[in-house]
Amino acid sequence: MATEERxxxxxxxxxxxxxxxxxxxxxxxxAGGQGVEIWDYEGKRYMDFASQLVYTNLGHQHPKVVAAIKEQADVLCTIAPSYANDKRSELARLLAELTPGDLEMTFFTNGGAEANENALRIARMHTGRHKVLAAYRSYHGATHGAIALTGDPRRWGSEPTVPGVLHFCGPYTYRSSFHSTTPEEERDRALAHLEEVLMYEGPHTVAGIILE
Structure with a gap:
């Protein structure tokens, strides 16, 4: 049995x-969690305001999630991407019912950083363009391409990273880079700044813009 010391x-x-x-x-x-709380081995409880890494949206140990995991574990724990699978296909269909326009296909990955890595590659291959714009004060993952997209100091230790990634200042009313006094003014000035960056970089060279 696990102990705090161990x-x-x-x-x-x-x-x-x-x-x-x-x-x-x-x-x-x-030691455990339930709903919005987690607790240590002495029973002290903590409110999980961060939802771990912003992914426990339904809370800890939601009974439907636990039941679904147990049910699937009895049937099949893992399957390679090269096979068709009922649960993966069903999820893709449900996502297609929510996404706008003709966005009917889903490429499943293991996590956010891998998703962003593939988005970077897909944008470049589809457009034939090289540059990708990302905002400062952003985090997109710790893998090589994702950390290049990241717009905070965590990127510095990994540089040089993937070439062709450029950063711009996004809207941030609390500490505005544009000396704005209202959210509307911040929005307009941030968009004007982004348009200027695109103009100087050459819109025909930009494969995409990634935003959190």
């Missing part, structure tokens, strides 16, 4: 945590 010891000895100076962190061992 979890903490094994974590510090064997787990490499992302975006951290390993010798300066002391991760909190978590």
């Amino acid at each position: 979890v903490r010891r094994d974590d510090r000895a064997h787990v490499f945590h992302s975006w951290s100076a390993q010798g300066q962190i002391n991760p909190l061992p978590i």
